[in-house]
Amino acid sequence: MISLLGFTMMACFIFLIVTRKMSALLALIVVPLVFAFIGGFAKDLGPMILEGLSSVAPTGIMLMFAVLYFGIMIEAGLFDPLISKILSIVKGDPLKVVFGTAILAGLVALDGDGTTTYIITVSALLPLYHRLGMNPLILTCVSMMSFGVMNMLPWGGPTARAASALKLDVNDVFLPLVPVMLGGIVWVLFTAYILGKKERKRLGVMNIDLSKDLSQHQQAAALESNLRRPHLTWFNALLTSGLIVALVLGILPLPVLFVIAFSLALLINYPNLDIQKKVLGSHADSVVIVVALIFASGVFTGILSGTHMVDEMANSLIAVIPEELGGYFALITAITSLPLTYVMANDPYYFGVVPIIAQTAEAYGIDSVEIARASILGQPIHAMSPLIASTHLLVGMAKVDFGDHQKFIIKWALGTCTVMIIVALLTGAISL
Template sequence: MLTLLGFSMIVVFMYLIMSKRLSAFSALTVVPIVFALFGGFTDLGPMMMKGLETIAPTAIMIIFAILYFGVLIDTGLFDPLVARIIKMVGGDPLKIVMGTAVLSLIVALDGDGTITYLIVVTAFLPLYQRLGMNKLILACIPALAMGIMNMSPWGGPAVQATAAVKADVTDLLLPLIPSMIAGMLWVIAVSYFLGRRERKRLGIINIDAAFSEEIAAALDVGMDESIKRPKLFWFNLILTILVLTTLVMGFLPLPALFMVAFAIVMIVNYPNLQDQKDRLHAHAGNILTVVSMIFAAGIFTGI
């Protein structure tokens, strides 16, 4: 009976999500409660609280991971990388698609698909339009990259997996590293195949200096230069490398690691308290969307 209820709950949950009758948060919260009551379980409070207690460390880690990588993007950490890649690819469709893949894999490290598309599409869309390249490639490559990088501990699928099996995030990550590396190589291989096909179709086109300036101007549209911290580029880069190294080696629990890293990056880059509040407000929407679903998943798994 419990097995039947469990599978029925999952089917109903998926149907409501895919048919857009309920949001993921509402479905994760309401559906298990309804099925539990239908199965005769009335004392749901302890079940839900146990699920929430289990998921709390993961939620804390997600909050501060989003804040950490979001602030790094605000400081302009990726700007030199974007500029270098744009300069290297020139008018060669093969290099452009390969550059799209490399930038997507790096930017997708923050686990936020919106930010990944925003940076990658803003950087490469003028090139795709100027050369007449297939813009579906620009949609496809970042999606492939996000599918791989979302297996990072702060990515949505990893969070849901750890919640479901009640495993430590680090224990889940380390066995996945070889698979993630293989996935990255596959994304590069796919981009090479698509880029080679575009080069064969279009050939190599010379890009003049004026167009390069046009791309640089497009990258700056809507960007507040006052929050950039180019003088702290090397500090932010070294700190990020140390954070990722500590993450893989497991020196600190991930929630504590990202809390400490976020505190450091905020103090160094934005010592003014009002600037710190502004950065928190800028990323509050992304945090609320993700973390609310995590806590809803806690109720789901608890029941």
């Protein structure tokens, strides 16, 4: 009964945001509240919601200061040379722009963090998309697809969680997945080619020097806003590089790193109090929207976990697998990882569901290392999940509708997962 309630709730939630009957912010709060009342959990709502809010509080804090930090970097002009360089290469060709999006997002995603990937990619390329009249949904789609594949790196999170949950060596899990990731990257580039070709056909190639055009625009913006700090580019570049290195090495918790970096950036670039207010005010809308979405997702996950809907949903999916299909458990795990990682955060999936699957698979002679690899193959779909903070950051920064983004990316993300599953089967990373 609880399982059915959970699946119905997820279906209603997805329907409401995809059809734009309700904003993601409201749906994340209203839908679980309604279903909690239907399920008879009204008296427990307080503790469940507070638990959910507590769990996302560090993420909300981190994203708030991350948005403000990179907002300062944008205002100070840190990314102006990067944008100009990209423009000089693409020569106003939408196809090259989309390829550049895939490559830039993939390179930045080497740090394994979706927040950093999206902030840097969107900050650098959104002005270019606007200048060329390109569809920003392509920017969000290709950026997310690149991150979805690169997130399989051992330090990205899912691989380490899968190995830890099943007490496996990370290298045993990851190394056979390298060809699988390469297959996923090829699919992402293929998607970029298809989407870029369509934009080139729609818009044509602009035969102008966009780097000069943008440079003039940046100079005009600098004079108008008086916020550009070209003499501090070296400092901002070092600070940003140091921040990214610290993120990768895990020197301090992410919220702490961004709080420190934000403070230094604001103090050095804009010591004047009136200018500080102007800079912070110009990014207030983005901060409020993103942080509100994060805490709304805390309400959703708190109710989903507190009512045990997520546990029952996972158990139901496992229970419906016929015994004669037991030998295909690795493939089944890969396929079911798509919906499961969409409706669940990584921690409950890898530490709660995957061990159950692995234990069941052992009865059919399937090694747990294959289950670990299979469980990671749904990451491109997981990256789309409304329960992931960086997803809301991406659509918020690009100023696109969450439902429109979901409808646009779904078939391409499913394609990524399909290609990776096929490559995994062909290379023996998982077996039939």
